[in-house]
Amino acid sequence: MRDLARSDHPLPAKGADAVGLVNVTKRFPGVVAVDDVSLTVRAGEVHVLLGENGAGKSTIVGMLAGLQEPDNGHLTVGGGRVRLTSPSGSLEAGISTVFQHGMLVPTLTVFENLVLGDTWWHRPPRALVERRIAELQRDFGLDVPLDALTGELSLGQQQQIEIARALLRDSTVLILDEATSMLTPAGADELGARMRLLAGRGLAVIFITHKLSEAYRFGDRISVLKQGQFAGEIPPEELRGQTEVDAVEHMVRLMFGTGSAAPASRRATRAPGPVRLAVDALRTEGGAEVLALRDISLEVREGEVLGVAGIDGNGQKQLAEALAGQRPITQGSVLLDGTDLGRASVAERRRRGLRYLTDDRLSEGSVGAFPVSENTVLKEIGAPPFWTAGFERPGRIAAHARDLISTYAVRTPGEATPIGHLSGGNIQKVLLGRELTGDARVVVFNKPTYGLDMQNITASRKRMREIAEDGRAVLLISTDLDELIELADRIAVIVEGRIRGTLDNDGSGEMRLRIGRLMVGDLEAAS
Amino acid sequence: MENLLTDAFLSSLLTGAIIAGIPLLLAGLGEQMSEKAGVLNIGIEGMMLFGAYLGFLVAFTFSSVWLGFLGGIAGGMMVAALMALFCVRLGLNQIVIGIGLTLGAEGLTALLHHFQFSRTYPRLPAPVRADLPLLTDIPILGPSLFGRHPVVYIALALVVIMALLYRRTNLGLTLRAAGEKPAALDVAGGRVMMIRTAAVLFTGAMAGLGGAFMANIAAGIFIPYMTGGAGFIGIVLAMLARGRPFWVLTGALIFGGALSLTTALQVAGSNIPTDVIQMLPFAAVMLVLVLYGRKARLPAALGLPYERGAR
Numbered sequence: 007m008r009d010l011a012r013s014d015h016p017l018p019a020k021g022a023d024a025v026g027l028v029n030v031t032k033r034f035p036g037v038v039a040v041d042d043v044s045l046t047v048r049a050g051e052v053h054v055l056l057g058e059n060g061a062g063k064s065t066i067v068g069m070l071a072g073l074q075e076p077d078n079g080h081l082t083v084g085g086g087r088v089r090l091t092s093p094s095g096s097l098e099a100g101i102s103t104v105f106q107h108g109m110l111v112p113t114l115t116v117f118e119n120l121v122l123g124d125t126w127w128h129r130p131p132r133a134l135v136e137r138r139i140a141e142l143q144r145d146f147g148l149d150v151p152l153d154a155l156t157g158e159l160s161l162g163q164q165q166q167i168e169i170a171r172a173l174l175r176d177s178t179v180l181i182l183d184e185a186t187s188m189l190t191p192a193g194a195d196e197l198g199a200r201m202r203l204l205a206g207r208g209l210a211v212i213f214i215t216h217k218l219s220e221a222y223r224f225g226d227r228i229s230v231l232k233q234g235q236f237a238g239e240i241p242p243e244e245l246r247g248q249t250e251v252d253a254v255e256h257m258v259r260l261m262f263g264t265g266s267a268a269p270a271s272r273r274a275t276r277a278p279g280p281v282r283l284a285v286d287a288l289r290t291e292g293g294a295e296v297l298a299l300r301d302i303s304l305e306v307r308e309g310e311v312l313g314v315a316g317i318d319g320n321g322q323k324q325l326a327e328a329l330a331g332q333r334p335i336t337q338g339s340v341l342l343d344g345t346d347l348g349r350a351s352v353a354e355r356r357r358r359g360l361r362y363l364t365d366d367r368l369s370e371g372s373v374g375a376f377p378v379s380e381n382t383v384l385k386e387i388g389a390p391p392f393w394t395a396g397f398e399r400p401g402r403i404a405a406h407a408r409d410l411i412s413t414y415a416v417r418t419p420g421e422a423t424p425i426g427h428l429s430g431g432n433i434q435k436v437l438l439g440r441e442l443t444g445d446a447r448v449v450v451f452n453k454p455t456y457g458l459d460m461q462n463i464t465a466s467r468k469r470m471r472e473i474a475e476d477g478r479a480v481l482l483i484s485t486d487l488d489e490l491i492e493l494a495d496r497i498a499v500i501v502e503g504r505i506r507g508t509l510d511n512d513g514s515g516e517m518r519l520r521i522g523r524l525m526v527g528d529l530e531a532a533s
Numbered sequence: 534m535e536n537l538l539t540d541a542f543l544s545s546l547l548t549g550a551i552i553a554g555i556p557l558l559l560a561g562l563g564e565q566m567s568e569k570a571g572v573l574n575i576g577i578e579g580m581m582l583f584g585a586y587l588g589f590l591v592a593f594t595f596s597s598v599w600l601g602f603l604g605g606i607a608g609g610m611m612v613a614a615l616m617a618l619f620c621v622r623l624g625l626n627q628i629v630i631g632i633g634l635t636l637g638a639e640g641l642t643a644l645l646h647h648f649q650f651s652r653t654y655p656r657l658p659a660p661v662r663a664d665l666p667l668l669t670d671i672p673i674l675g676p677s678l679f680g681r682h683p684v685v686y687i688a689l690a691l692v693v694i695m696a697l698l699y700r701r702t703n704l705g706l707t708l709r710a711a712g713e714k715p716a717a718l719d720v721a722g723g724r725v726m727m728i729r730t731a732a733v734l735f736t737g738a739m740a741g742l743g744g745a746f747m748a749n750i751a752a753g754i755f756i757p758y759m760t761g762g763a764g765f766i767g768i769v770l771a772m773l774a775r776g777r778p779f780w781v782l783t784g785a786l787i788f789g790g791a792l793s794l795t796t797a798l799q800v801a802g803s804n805i806p807t808d809v810i811q812m813l814p815f816a817a818v819m820l821v822l823v824l825y826g827r828k829a830r831l832p833a834a835l836g837l838p839y840e841r842g843a844r
Contacts, residue, residue: 071720073841093841094722109717111710113833118706123721129703171721 020050023085024210025070025101025179030079032065039065041234042079049178051242052201052211054225056218056257058317058485061231063214064106067183070212071103072096083179094123102172106184106214108164112157119156120171135174142170146200162193169200180204181212186220198224216317218526222253230260233486237261254526262487262522278495279308281344282479283329283360283448288338290328292503297321299328299503302338306448306479311470313494313511314483315521321503322483323365326452329481330362331355342448356385359447363437365456365483367430371437374426378418379407381425382440410439415465431462438469448479455489467493491517499524542797549793550786552751555688556581556743556760558785560767561774562688562695563739565781568771569699570732571712571834575631576616578764579638580740581747584609586642588745589755590649592657601657601749602684602742609741610734612638617733621726624838635764643757657753682750684742691739695778708732709776712832715839725839740764762815769818775830784821791817 026046032039040062047053055063068074069081072090080087083099090096096103103109110119120139121130135152142148148166156164165185172180182201186194201211201224215221221228228240238260245253285304292298299321306312316322327333329340331352340347342360350358364370372381383392383403392403407421414435418428425433434454441449451470455463470493474480484490490497491511498508499521507524511517560577567574574580587608592601612634619630699705707728710718715725747763748755766788774780791814798810 073720093720094724097722103720105720109714109720111714111717113713114706114709119717119721121703122706122710122718123723124703129701129706 020048020208022049023047023082024049025084025212026082027066027069027076028079028082028087030066030069030076030081032062032069032074032076034065038234040069040076043231043234043236044079045229045236045239046082047179047210047212048227049210050205050208051226052205052213052224054221054228055212055214055231056216056221056228057231057237057261058216062234063231064183065234066231067103067105067181067212067214070096070101070179070181071105072101097123097175097177100176100178101181102175102177102179103181104165104168104172104183104185106187108161108168110156110164110167112155114156115152116150116154116156116159116167117152119167120150120152120174138174139170142173146173146203147196148173148200162189165189165197173204177209179210179212181214183214184216185213186215186217194220218254218257219250221257222248222250228257230257232261258519258522258526262518262525278310279477281305282308282342283481284341284344285329286339286341288325288328288340289336290324290333291336297324297503299324299335302500302503302505304481304498304505306481308479309474309477310496311474311480311482311494313490313497314481314500315487315490315497315525316485316500317525318485320500322452322485322500324503325500326362326364326450326483329360329450332362353385359445360450361441361446361448362450363441363452363454365453367433367437368426372425372433375424377407377422378411378416378425378428378436379403379421381436382407382410382443385440410436410443414439414469429462431458431465434458434462434466438466442473446473446478448481449473450481450483452483453485454482455484455486463489487518487521490521497521501525546790546793546797549796550790551685552789553792554785554789555685556747556751556763557766557770557788558688558692558782559739559743559746560764561770561781561785562691562778563736563743564767564771565774565776565778566695566708566739567729567732567736568835569708569712569776569832570729571715571832571837571839572616572620572729572733572736573627573631573768573836574613574616574733574736575628575768576612576634576638577631577736577740577767578760578762579631579635580609580612580616580737581744581760581764581767582635582642582758583612583638584737584741584744585748585759586646586744586755587611588741589657589748592745592749593655596658598657598682598749602745605741605743605745605749606738607741609737609739609744611737613734613737613740616737617730620838621729621733624840627836627838639758646755646757654754654756657749682746684746684750688742688746689782692778692782699776699778704728709832711839712834715834715837716841719839719841729839740767743767766814766818769822772831773821773825787821788814788817 024047028044030043031041043062043066055066057063065074069076070090072093072095075089075091081090082088088099090099111122114122117132117135120135124130139150139152143150148170149163150167150170156167169180185197189197198220201213205211205226213224225245226242228245230237230239240253240256248256283306285302288299288302290299297320302325304312314322314325324333328335331350342358347355368374373384380403383406386392388396392399392406404421410416411418411421416432416435418432425436454470455466458466467489470480470482482490482494491513494511496508497511499506509520560581564574564577584605588601588605591604592598616630616634619625620627707718707723710723711725711728719725743763744760747759752759770781770784770788773784795810795813798805799807
């Protein structure tokens with residue numbers, strides 16, 4: 007934006023390296039978000055980054071946008087090694103980002119948003135901006151009403167303004183993070199056409215999505231990420247030769263298939279017992295922010311593990327919360343051992359033996375500043391034997407906690423240590439111990455191994471297997487297909503708040519692909 | 534009561550409104566800037582008080598009211614620097630730190646004043662006035678409006694300057710973005726921390742100047758705790774003004790008028806109890822808040838520390 011009239015970054019030749027990652031690793035507390043990823047984005051290409059939520063796409067965007075720096079490895083711009091330490095550094099390197107959640111100030115006008123970030127004493131002349139915007143309107147069909155209040159525009163229009171801003175800055179690399187998630191199908195097609203146009207002008211466009219058909223239709227090159235790792239690439243020459251069906255199948259294989267045979271340690275299925283948990287035509291309320299559950303019906307039998315697979319954010323959390331009594335249900339019923347739970351409270355459900363292990367260990371599952379001991383009885387505050395006549399019995403709580411620590415092999419200096427000081431895996435053990443205390447009949451797990459290291463994952467899975475073998479019923483919600491194939495007897499696939507299908511887990515190598523196809527659905531439904 | 538509306542009464546009322554209103558105006562303008570940038574500056578009372586103390590001390594020591602004003606600005610900025618460090622850089626709770634700074638400044642200035650002057654309260658010579666020729670000769674209004682210390686005119690000029698700054702320059706834009714959606718400013722290449730720090734320091738300077746005006750011009754004397762909530766009224770003004778400097782001016786004159794009415798009524802010898810009269814300015818605050826408080830639209834990110842990449 008320094009000089010609107012002049013190009014700061016002459017566009018590199020098509021096919022030249024625009025920006026890249028070299029052996030980049032980025033860790034967050036308890037999670038390796040990006041694990042040794044290398045990729046190169048070329049000028050004149052629409053490069054699709056494809057992957058499920060949690061695959062590391064957003065972290066890569068964050069690093070390219072200067073919001074985070076890699077822990078290991080480095081970034082390149084124009085083939086040379088760079089450090090992008092701030093968003094302004096990234097902009098100066100010619101990289102503009104359109105974030106998933108818009109980054110315009112709603113209370114400013116469009117013009118004001120366009121010139122935001124310039125030096126304070128200077129404001130680019132309005133006439134100049136108008137001229138450049140007119141060009142963009144002509145060349146790319148961007149609709150930019152300069153005097154409109156930004157917050158009053160539709161999300162699609164706001165996105166066009168962000169793209170216009172990137173072009174005003176003469177960026178050479180344009181990142182579009184989940185750019186179609188807020189758009190109508192027509193809007194998405196329009197954006198796709200615009201991406202092709204921009205790439206045609208020599209820009210490098212990075213398009214992040216989890217929709218396979220968009221990846222095929224808009225992309226030149228597709229890189230697939232899986233749990234923070236680079237899972238494979240479909241180069242342009244290959245992509246062009248494929249039909250949409252073939253390409254989507256290829257992507258499904260990259261996203262879901264490891265190519266290896268079934269996990270060796272798969273749990274042996276035993277004869278199912280009586281139905282413990284029955285969910286019938288369950289519905290919850292939805293809104294702009296939360297997906298509604300629509301007619302969910304499930305059955306979990308004694309000694310059985312029912313897996314729920316799905317791309318993150320398709321209603322898994324709502325399902326778990328509705329079962330646990332944390333989210334009101336609008337229709338349908340939940341039966342525990344044949345009794346309708348109706349409007350039973352969280353505590354009542356827990357008392358009757360329905361236990362829920364949240365995926366949100368830190369904020370929902372535990373109170374970080376409290377000692378381990380108090381966290382073990384967090385769901386029984388005021389109840390005997392840990393409280394008598396309203397008074398806390400610290401001795402009993404501590405003894406109970408020590409017991410749990412040794413049973414579940416929690417690595418902690420002691421029961422008085424604040425639980426927030428423990429690692430994710432050890433917090434998970436404490437929570438698991440808490441949920442299994444007493445008469446647990448049905449245990450609902452939501453992403454139980456998310457963010458844990460390998461050792462803790464193995465231990466957690468072993469524990470879940472034991473719970474089922476003890477004759478309890480387990481509902482295992484997970485985004486990790488390997489985990490589901492290893493543990494579940496049957497796997498239900500949830501898509502947009504509905505159960506799209508339930509598969510008997512035969513443990514074969516075909517399972518992943520069968521689940522994957524259900525998850526992305528047929529082409530129309532997926533986009 | 535009919536003898537209340539004399540020339541002398543009206544003149545002293547108007548004079549009082551301006552004298553009492555200027556510190557409120559300065560505090561309100563200062564607070565307005567930091568609120569625009571997203572920092573709720575509760576410490577402004579402390580900044581004012583420290584400005585009053587240091588402003589008086591410098592003016593007294595060097596026998597110069599002008600140096601005193603510079604001292605006041607410096608004093609306010611010192612407290613503001615702490616606010617910027619704790620609340621902008623380190624992202625601590627703005628309310629807690631603000632209250633802490635206010636209480637700290639109250640204690641510290643009282644202690645220092647006692648240490649130096651013990652129980653005496655030395656007085657500055659009567660302030661210079663800048664009589665604007667001709668205008669001063671207008672009856673009642675003339676002497677009240679146009680026979681004032683130059684700082685009064687500076688403060689009034691600041692209202693215009695701030696209005697232009699907010700409306701015409703990119704600084705105004707940057708401030709608003711920092712208060713509404715700091716992440717958006719950050720990814721647009723702006724510098725959130727710097728703009729917020731600058732805004733807090735400006736608040737300190739304005740509050741310090743207002744404090745020094747109270748001590749050096751309005752009172753001619755420093756008394757511990759003398760700001761008496763003027764900074765807090767400044768916060769109210771900034772909130773009610775919804776980002777518009779001219780509204781701060783209007784509000785400052787109304788509250789200044791209420792404050793001066795307390796004096797004027799006592800001078801006029803009305804038989805309303807003194808306690809009721811002294812309650813007036815605060816009753817006015819409550820009334821205005823009840824009437825217009827719901828319409829106050831505060832920046833979306835007001836009071837929230839910014840951390841890059843936090844979700």
